[in-house]
Amino acid sequence: MKNSGLTESQLFDILKEIKKKDTNYSRVLSAMCTHPHRIAVEAHMMFIESNMGDSGLFPGTNEMEHCVIDMLSDLMHGQGVHGHMTTGGTESNIQALRSMRNFSESSRPNVVVPESAHFSFDKIADVLRIEIRKASMDQEFKVDIESFESLIDENTVGLVGVAGSTEFGQIDPIEDISGLAVENSLPLHVDAAFGGFVIPFLKKDYSFDFSLDGVTSIALDPHKMGLGTIPAGVLLFRGEEYLSNLQTDTPYLTTQTQHSLTGTRSGGAVAATYAVMNYLGKDGYIEVVDYCMDLTEKLVEGSYRIGIEPLIEPVMNVVALRIPDADLVRKILREKYGWMVSITRDPRCLRLVMMPHLTIANLELFLQDLEKAVKDVDTGMDS
Ligand SMILES: *Cc1c(COP(=O)(O)O)cnc(C)c1O
Numbered sequence: 001m002k003n004s005g006l007t008e009s010q011l012f013d014i015l016k017e018i019k020k021k022d023t024n025y026s027r028v029l030s031a032m033c034t035h036p037h038r039i040a041v042e043a044h045m046m047f048i049e050s051n052m053g054d055s056g057l058f059p060g061t062n063e064m065e066h067c068v069i070d071m072l073s074d075l076m077h078g079q080g081v082h083g084h085m086t087t088g089g090t091e092s093n094i095q096a097l098r099s100m101r102n103f104s105e106s107s108r109p110n111v112v113v114p115e116s117a118h119f120s121f122d123k124i125a126d127v128l129r130i131e132i133r134k135a136s137m138d139q140e141f142k143v144d145i146e147s148f149e150s151l152i153d154e155n156t157v158g159l160v161g162v163a164g165s166t167e168f169g170q171i172d173p174i175e176d177i178s179g180l181a182v183e184n185s186l187p188l189h190v191d192a193a194f195g196g197f198v199i200p201f202l203k204k205d206y207s208f209d210f211s212l213d214g215v216t217s218i219a220l221d222p223h224k225m226g227l228g229t230i231p232a233g234v235l236l237f238r239g240e241e242y243l244s245n246l247q248t249d250t251p252y253l254t255t256q257t258q259h260s261l262t263g264t265r266s267g268g269a270v271a272a273t274y275a276v277m278n279y280l281g282k283d284g285y286i287e288v289v290d291y292c293m294d295l296t297e298k299l300v301e302g303s304y305r306i307g308i309e310p311l312i313e314p315v316m317n318v319v320a321l322r323i324p325d326a327d328l329v330r331k332i333l334r335e336k337y338g339w340m341v342s343i344t345r346d347p348r349c350l351r352l353v354m355m356p357h358l359t360i361a362n363l364e365l366f367l368q369d370l371e372k373a374v375k376d377v378d379t380g381m382d383s
Contacts, residue, residue, distance in 0.1 A: 030342035043275030050267020056254020061267040064274040078210035087231035089193030090120040092219035096189040100158030114143035163208040164195020169318025178214030187216040196220020201289035292317035295354035302367035320349035337369040
């Protein structure tokens with residue numbers, strides 16, 4: 001840091017230059033985050049100084065957090081649900097598994113997850129010192145329920161299902177996993193970080209939430225398809241008992257205890273989530289999801305036209321395309337044509353997320369460039 005500061009105009013000239021290096025999302029097909037809704041941004045700014053880590057100072061924001069939990073509890077068919085906002089899916093998953101571990105007596109605890117689970121579970125294994133057992137996938141890239149069941153033993157402290165997998169957008173057979181949870185008296189966490197703000201608004205019905213007896217917690221992220229501001233995740237527990245084993249005394253704050261993992265927490269993100277959910281309502285989210293599913297359909301149709309097939313028929317707005325040399329096609333799309341796309345781990349497919357920031361015109365441009373990139377690879381033009 002220099003001794004004397006810059007002037008405001010000097011500083012913002014620098015910031016404007018730096019901002020040019022960042023994406024404006026228009027050619028991003030790899031991300032699950034997007035531009036926050038303008039209403040969310042405005043509400044976030046209005047509560048920018050609010051700290052949910054010391055919520056007694058901000059009873060207004062605290063009320064909004066309770067409202068968000070209530071609204072989402074309703075959406076997830078829960079009753080008497082307890083929970084809190086987090087920084088996102090990673091923290092929600094950590095907290096859910098921490099609760100499972102604290103509930104059990106096992107000295108060598110393990111949790112069974114699908115192989116398609118988000119990489120946050122690898123972090124959790126390290127942080128919480130629990131074994132994460134990965135069940136294999138079936139033909140449709142849902143977890144194979146026999147493989148899942150075979151991994152449960154006397155040291156299993158909980159189960160995880162994914163509703164909207166990060167790579168394939170697939171929904172695990174949560175109903176079957178819920179059956180296993182009940183049968184074995186184990187808690188079941190549903191990771192709906194992405195799917196939580198998509199699945200309830202799809203035309204087709206899926207059961208994945210508290211309507212299933214075995215489901216004890218759900219993670220869903222307002223900062224993905226909820227159009228909130230970063231950082232905003234939500235963790236819901238079926239009852240208070242699952243949350244109470246996360247309690248810490250907070251002697252020098254305005255509240256006596258805390259359940260969240262983070263201390264200081266953004267009240268701005270709470271306000272943003274509250275605002276955008278109330279502004280859009282279910283009808284607004286249905287419109288957003290309709291638009292993304294329309295893009296998804298157009299992407300799949302366009303891909304078939306150039307001889308490329310999806311790995312599975314898309315369930316939500318995440319598409320994995322079977323392409324030979326997917327890594328190379330990705331590199332060409334990025335370096336020659338300026339598109340950000342990603343790759344699934346196994347099998348290696350091109351992974352595309354159809355977020356609200358993508359326009360139909362840009363999708364058409366992308367499909368033209370995809371065709372060219374595939375030809376470039378075929379003719380060895382990439383070198
Ligand atoms: C994005 C995602 C996460 C991680 O969420 P962050 O907000 O990035 O921490 C976890 N699980 C699933 C299924 C996700 O899609």
